[in-house]
Amino acid sequence: MTSFEVHVQRDVLLRTLATSRLFRTLDASLLATIVPHASLHRLQQGECLWRRGTPAEHFHVVLRGVLELQRAANGPDSTLIALFGPGESPAIPATLERRSFVADAFAATASLEILRVRAAPILELVQSEVHLALATNRALLDHCALLHAKIDVLAAGAVHRRVAAFMLDLVERFGDEGLDGKTYVPLALSRAHVATYVGARVETVIRTFSQWQRDGLVATTKDGFVIRSTDELRALLAGTTRDAAHAASS
Template sequence: MTHDVAPLRTAAIAATLRSCQLFSGLSASDLETIAAFSILRSVAKGAYLFREGDPAEGFYVAQRGAFNVHRVSPTGKEQVIYVFRPGESFAEAALASPQGYPANARAVEPSGVVLVPKVPFLGLLGRRPDLALRMLGSMSQHLRVLVGLVEDMTLKDVETRLLNWLCKRLPRGAGAPVIELGTTKRVLAAELGTSSETLSRTFARLRDERLLTVRGKELHVADADALRARFRRLLGEE
């Protein structure tokens, strides 16, 4: 007996789109319309989804794994822009620019992604101005998030960036919370724009000062208030 897998495929893509901030204001029928022309892709660890200058096919929504989006300087140094995880969209600049992708995207672990092709998506927005307006609001929120990420990367040293990452995930109040790492240390290092070795040394320094303990993928914070105070001092606010 032959089963038609197309409805299952469309449902899987629609579920991924639904989890994305960019599509948060859309109805189920609109999501299914976009899912019908979108494409699922698997990307092996270390493989490139696209390289800077490649013709832009469309934009992407991470479904599983993680994608390191970066540029390479003239001297060959890799500068990480951000590590995108499931539910996050990236390369939306492809919609508004006739040029190729402005950066590189590489899978840092076995990953899956939804490609939303440029041509049919822009055609849909042209026919549905109401849809374009709803997505504009979501895209504005998405842009604010990305601006915040850029601001985070301007923090000079790795310890300050790590403490910023930790403080954003601390619950309100004092106590000794546990933060789920949710990824590998290598991926976190890439997100913070540093090497795994430097990140490990920074974790070790915080451990030696009894601020933090690493147990597998759990980060046990000894004193949330002390960690926040350390971050404020590094920023020069105390």
């Protein structure tokens, strides 16, 4: 692993654990017992957090940036299995079952910050701490929901509908509505990442975003995406909007 471990004070780790989605429901005394097993890691884009086949000996929580899980395909390219953003915990099933990771994990954004907690003491505490057991169960259900969302994206139909489904998934997970009525998704993803996730050619995804940019529907910034109307995206996904340009490009 090429990540940079950040050496921080105990109180910083305690605050990070207390505000993380995975551990925030635990009381202070229980969090204090977890602190010695926790660490913060920072990666730059393209750096690997773990490799397929590595024993899943830690729980992970994404604090900032996006983590991508990739698995080698039969050809020269890799398949993008999933993306995990702030608050989400990747590979929960493998960690709970003490298995090995089934995919490689890379930083998908310019920087990535990860909270990592040794699994062995957590799995021991789960046997006696109900709140911790419930927390890991919620994380497992969240992981299942992400996989179902990926299936929904791939099953959406034409490319522009798959991209619309993907954008709506990002809105659901990370979007915030601004005072101007627009929705902001603070995840800076390349067209290549989007194309791999939705199972399409990069050129087709570029044309889709270019059309949306001209229409004022979705704008791309250095910080992520700005969506004028999620209702319009839902209409595209449902096929209730006439969009010959997108249909032709798909």
